[in-house]
Amino acid sequence: MGIVEILKGRLKVPGEVEIGYIEGDGIGAEVIPQAIRVVDRAVELTYEDKSIEWVELKAGKKALKERGSLLPEETIERIAELKVALKGPLETPVGSGHRSLNVALRKTLDLYANVRPVQYYGAPTPFEYADKVDFIIFRENTEDVYSGIEWKAWSEGAGKVREFLRREFGIEVREDSGIGVKPISKFATQRLMRKALQWAVEKGRKRVTVMHKGNIMKFTEGAFREWAYEVAEREFSEFVSIGERKPGKILVDDRIADNMFQQIIIRPWEYDVIVTPNLNGDYISDAAAALVGGVGMAAGLNVGDTVALAEPVHGTAPDIAGKRIANPSAAILSGALLLEYIGWSKGAELIRKALRETISAGKVTADLSKGGKALSTEEFTAEVIKAMEVLG
Secondary structure (H helix, E strand, O other): OEOOEEEOOEEEOOOEEEEEEEOOOOOHHHHHHHHHHHHHHHHHHHOOOOEEEEEEOOOOHHHHHHHOOOOOHHHHHHHHHHOEEEEOOOOOOOOOOOOOHHHHHHHHOOOOEEEEEEEOOOOOOOOOOHHHOEEEEEEEOOOHHHHOEEEOOOOHHHHHHHHHHHHHHOOOOOOOOOEEEOOOOHHHHHHHHHHHHHHHHHHOOOEEEEEEOOOOOOOOHHHHHHHHHHHHHHHOOOOEEEOOOOOOOEEEEEEEHHHHHHHHHHOHHHOOEEEEOHHHHHHHHHHHHHHOOOHHHOEEEEEOOOOEEEEEOOOOOOOOOOOOOOOOHHHHHHHHHHHHHOOOHHHHHHHHHHHHHHHHOOOOEHHHHOOOOOEOHHHHHHHHHHHHHHHO
16 A cells, blocks of 8 residues: 655555545534445446555544544644545534634645535536536635634724724724734735646636626735736646637636626536635535535535645534435545546546436435435445446
8 A cells, every 4th residue: 555645746646545534523424434435436446456545534523532632633644644535524613612623624734725616416406507517616725714813892902903903094993893804815816726727727627717806805806816817827828818718728717706606697607617715715615506406415625735635515414413314425526526636537437427327316315305215325325336336
């Protein structure tokens, strides 16, 4: 067995590779093992000389119980060493308690690009154009509101910030205000845009659209737009056309954030790669997932320069945890993303085809059954594996 290496900016993946996994909290302990079952079988069916050894890493409640820490340093170090991992959802309290472990992992490992493909797999949806949805969102993963820079209303820190704004800039902020800061840097913006354009070139995508609210926030989101264009013009000029379609070129353009929400509903077929600051990306990712059946179908890949961490977009769903009814599709698709990332694309494609066959045949978990017969998490996984064996 070996681990993934980075040589001259490219992945070197041994035929027998170690990949980390974190079960996570809530339904994570149910869906991640099922995703692993599917990934392993897909690899068996598509390659004679490849296999995965899964290495369990601890985080969340399981880590707290066994290691005394929600996010042990050894877990972070091991992910950095292995360079690829699959993670289940980790619980984040709302309004109090510890900050998001998901965010901590992304920031500590510098996983600056949150990559979320949105595609239709046959899930029930009221959206008329669901079968025409096939785009991918590149969301900046370290700045904007994810910086977590804020001060509580009436706190000493908030008072100091209000006084500074009043004294230095003549800006009055109400005393009962919580205050937050959203930094957006040229550095973080341009490395995200670079990653998105590299993906578009390698995958043969036709359009890259920058989503922003630069008409109002001119020096943060407006700058995001300008800095993104700079990368396209300076580093990808042979591949792109700015603002107008040209044969053989990737169209690079932009949309105001609120209009972008309308665009993915009324003409989703026009969009291909969407590049956004953090908060915009958070919103539009879930909205896009709703078009094709909900976050139970949404996969994600957090990518940096050396590490990739795949994870389903959904949360821990404590209300259904332990009931064996959770939909493992998002976890399975995240596993497929990880296979694609390491270059084992045949296995990834087999998984996606089998998932589409299974769901289109009405073999679904409770969230997609609409009152009909529902399969358990394990039963659904077994059906996906059966479909892979027929297709493979």
